[in-house]
Amino acid sequence: MGAKRKCDNCGRTVPKNETIYEIKIELYAKAEDLEIDKDDLQEDHMAEIEAIIEALEDMDVEEVTDQVYECYKFDLCPQCRENFHSKLKLRSKENTQSIE
Numbered sequence: 001m002g003a004k005r006k007c008d009n010c011g012r013t014v015p016k017n018e019t020i021y022e023i024k025i026e027l028y029a030k031a032e033d034l035e036i037d038k039d040d041l042q043e044d045h046m047a048e049i050e051a052i053i054e055a056l057e058d059m060d061v062e063e064v065t066d067q068v069y070e071c072y073k074f075d076l077c078p079q080c081r082e083n084f085h086s087k088l089k090l091r092s093k094e095n096t097q098s099i100e
């Protein structure tokens with residue numbers, strides 16, 4: 001099999017005796033609760049919603065999907081994996097500190 005073993009981060013070819021890692025990044029709009037009160041549900045909003053739907057219909061399906069969900073995959077050599085690992089670990093620690 002001629003599968004290429006190349007690090008997407010540093011561009012280095014990863015030798016067969018080294019493990020190659022894959023990092024997957026998912027990027028999507030955070031789901032937030034929609035707050036709709038009764039005052040918002042008035043008829044003139046229907047026209048607004050219809051305009052939005054019309055605009056969406058004119059858009060390329062891929063274009064719409066890209067705005068909702070993006071997924072990237074990168075191959076990493078052990079060194080770059082270590083690099084990402086320590087940075088991500090540091091970052092997630094910052095974010096979870098208050099929960100613990």
Ligand SMILES: [Zn+2]
Pocket residue numbers: 007008009010011012076077078079080081
């Ligand atoms: Zn690398």
